[in-house]
Amino acid sequence: MSSSKAEPAGGHGHGHALPWYQAHHFDSMEVQNHAVRLGMWLFLGTEVLLFAGLFLGYTVYRWLYHQSFHEASRLLSLPLGTINTIILITSSFTVALGYHAIKVGKQKACVGYLAFTIACAGAFLVIKFFEYKHKFEVGELPGRFFTAYHDFSPLGAKGANLYYAIYFLATGLHAFHVIVGASILAWLMVRVHKGKYGPHHYVPVELGALYWHLVDLVWIFLFPLLYLI
């Protein structure tokens, strides 16, 4: 976050120049690392709360329109959802490996792991695209766009539009986070390649990996709620 402050150390009381990645208002790298880690965890907390509203909506409408939610969830593609879940869990594993690699100084391995993680993100989005495409074709869409009444029992059609509203809002917001997360990892990958990070300075990679874990974790909740039950 503030790790690459361009300004040279101009503070008082510093007999020696600080490394480029230490901001001058932190007394030591330990303090700075503590600060940026805490900042990231707080930010992840806000992300959880951002999704919380949609989970609340899911809970309320699942209770109100139980039959519709049950029938609508059967119409999602379980194989594609499962593949995407496996892809994301794998990517979480590789991003952790990448973090470990940079921590022990293996920059090339780190670049490789990050590249694999980004590729997983791409694969996830491609599969998601085809899922969306199918939904658009059959009219299983939110609110006023919902036309797929024939797929439902008379009881189930009521409120199915809300299931798809939540489905598209939640997975759409999640897909946006996948794009942001992959972009962050790509930026980190370039910088790892340039040799900016190493055993002395690996916290930015750690933060990127943390963010990616959150993206994964949100999906871990979305998958069973939307596809399985």
Place this chain on the structure above:
Amino acid sequence: MAQSNDVSADGAKYPAVHYMNADAGIKSWFLTLDHKRIALMYLVLTTLAFIVGGLFAMALRIEHLTPDRTIMGANTYNRMFTLHGVVMIFLFMIPAVPGVFGNFLLPLMLGAKDVAFPRLNLLSVYVYAAGAALALYGMASGGADAGWTFYVPYSLSTPAALAPVLFGIFILGFSSILTGLNFIVTVHTLRAPGMTWMKMPLFVWAIYATSIIQVLATPVIGLTAVLVGIERIFGFGFFDPSRGGDPVMFQHMFWFYSHPAVYIMVLPTMGVISELVTGTARKNMFGYKAIALSSLGIAFVGFFAWGHHMFVSGQSALDAGSFAFISMLVGVFTAIKVFNWVGTMYRGSIAIRTPLIYICGFLFFIVFGGMTGIALATVSLDIHWHDTYFVVAHFHFIMVGAVIMGWLGAIHFWFPKMFGRMYHEGWGMVSAAFIVLGFNATFIPQFLLGNAGQPRRYYMYDERYWALNVASTAGSTLLAFGVLMILIYLGYALKNGAIAGDNPWDLAGLEWKTTSPPPKENFETPPTAEEDPYTYQKKGETVEHVVI
């Protein structure tokens, strides 16, 4: 800021180099990472928002001079009160004290060089400006008319241009989150050597508690605003009862943020008052721990009180009773603070200066606003007062009264530190008196109007409410006149005030141990905090044995 004389008659010095002239040029301001300059940017922006919101309030009061049309039509009136609410809440009260005084004082009080993430801090100003611009654009182009609460289903069906305002609020939320996150990390990591948690100034405690609310609650309003926007544009049906959506869920999600948001506005001003009380009485803080922890208590309890906005929205008796009880707990924590402030002032050597008037005003507003709040938390009474002017008067007392007292009190109290110059004490006291009296004269009639049954947000009213409405409008002109006076004499003092010196009030906090205005790096030598910030007497001695 070249000064012809930089030493005052009593030897107070104005430093040659300070944060405002350390770097020159427009770019050094717009791209600054210095928390003090960012605070001044917030000061300009929030003051503008306060003036704009205030002008709209004046227009509303003028409209209510007669029971029927006075100066504007019904639609304009609806847009006017929406604009007043949105501007005052999202553009002024939420960012004002944290943005200006949190930014300026937090690092100084902690003995730090800056906040933890200076670039994020700068970003939050620009995000604020962008959100404000978008919201105001929406206001200007279509004029939102749904009130600042944006209740569905009306907010879904109104032809006014709501979407830009809603997305503006979403963006403003980001600014609030970034500021809160930054402050939490700053408090955790950048305290001076020796400053334990129980030696932090109480303003820092209050800002810390506020930041927790900002970080936890704001994402929810962000999502809610976006959902209503999406609803309007695409018709997803999420809150739309005609498509099976639940409008009451909107109210839950809205108030889950917007009730804690009341404490985002009030808690920082409670921190300001803590500083003003101990600084004006020059006495050790009475009940330091109680005040510090009650801030956290309010932050915590505030998260579980939102249902008291929804007593007439079909809540079960159990829900309503629970929310009522929890809401009253807020009163307990607030009372803890009030008693400790009064206990601090008791037998202190109180300086009769402008901040004292703001302290008294604050105590009055918080006690009466708080007591009417307890009354409103009682379900049966709330049903009588719901959506009347009683509620309007209550939340203006507790929220607006507190913020105006805290914000203006802070401006006067720290003006010498921020700008190195003194304001005119006589004008300060006169204008403060105008504001406190004007505020009472504006809103006490509204309590009576509400109790007599005048509903809020109605364009026209019954003849029998006329006299009290005129009284309220008359009061609001006093209030506006007081604010105008402040703008003039503080603007004058910026250049021409007497030189303040490092510590004009003789206080013990770290922010007074550096020059006024402070240097870019805040302190010549990084300070340590051996003593707690309010050491004016040795423990166990009486007031007469003053240490400093």
